[in-house]
Amino acid sequence: MGRPRALRGVTAVLALCLLVAGCGSGPSQVRAAAFLPGHEISVDQVQQLIDRAVQEQPAAQQLAQQHKLDQVGREAVRQLVLHDLITRAASREGLTTDPALATQLAASLDRPVSINDVDPSQLATAIVARVRDHGEYASDYLLERALGAKYFDKLAITFDYTTVSSDDGATRRDKAFAKAAEMAASPDSAAKVVAADTAAGQEARTGMRFAAVQSPDLASTVLYGVPAGTVVTFEADPGQALWLVAVIRQRDAGTPVSVDQASTPTAGQLASLGIRLLQPYLSDTGVKINPRYGVWDPVAMDLAPSAAESTGLVLPVKGYVQP
Structure with a gap:
C-alpha cells in the first residue's frame, strides 16, 4: 500500500517540474524556444524531449525530484541549436560521416544513462542525447569531430x-x-x-x-x-x-x-573544437533564446540560466x- 502513495508523490513532483520547465509568459514565448535565421526551434520540440526524458530516463526522474529539470530543457535547446549550426557548417565545409561509425554510435545510445556513471556536469547532455533521434545525434557528434579535425593543424x-x-x-x-x-x-x-x-x-x-x-x-x-x-x-x-x-x-x-x-587530440577534444568552430556561424547568423530557457553564453557555447550566471x-x- 505504501508504494502507490510514494508513486503518487513522485508523479506530483514530476508534474510540477514539467510545469516549471515549460512555463512562460507573453505571446512571443508561446511557440519558439529559439530563433535562428530561417529556422525556429519550437517549445513543443523541447517539451517533447523533456517529457520523453522523464518517461524513459531514471536519471531525468531524479533530476525532476531535485527540481533540476530545467537543466534538461536548456540542454535540449543547446543541442538543437548546435544541430542547426553543424548542419550549416557541414554543407559549407563539405563534411561527411562514416555510416558504419554513425550506426555504432547511435546503437550505444539505446541504454539509459546511469546517474552514477556520468559526471554531474554532463548528465543533462547524456540524457538529451538518449531522447533525441539517435541517428541525428550520432551524425551531429561525428560532424563536429570532422570539423575539428579539418582545422586542428x-x-x-x-x-x-x-x-x-x-x-x-x-x-x-x-x-x-x-x-x-x-x-x-x-x-x-x-x-x-x-x-x-x-x-x-x-x-x-x-x-x-x-x-x-x-x-x-x-x-x-x-x-x-x-x-x-x-x-x-x-x-x-x-x-x-x-x-x-x-x-x-x-x-x-x-x-x-x-x-x-x-599534441595528438582525442576524439572528444576534436568534437569540442568542432563545437567551438561553430561560434563564427553563430556570430554571423545570430540566435534568439526564449527567456524561459535562459540566455546564450558564447563563452561556453551553451545556455546559462541568466546573464548573471554566464561563464x-x-x-x-x-x-x-x-x-
Missing part, C-alpha cells in the same frame, strides 16, 4: 592577456568583466591595460601565439572561436579562481602550423578596423 591565434586572481571588495568575475570592458573601449586600450598590469607585477603578456596542435584543450575555449579585435574573459583556472582577460590580435586557420611540440564575456573592440 591549421588553427592558431595571437593574443595579449592579463589576469585577475585576487579579491579586494569585488568578486573576481566582476573585476574581470570590468577589465574586459576597459580593454574593449578602443583599439589602444588593451595595450595600455596590459602594460599597466605588467608594471604592477600582475601576470600579463603581449604577443602570445598558440596553435591548436599545442594544446587541444585550450583550443576548445572561446579564445579560438572569436575574430581578431575581440576581448574575451573567462575563468581559466577554476582551481585557483584565476580569470583571464585577453584581446585577440590575429586568428589564422588557412594553412598547417609547424610547432616544436604538438564569461565577449566584447568587440570599439573602433577596431580589420586589417
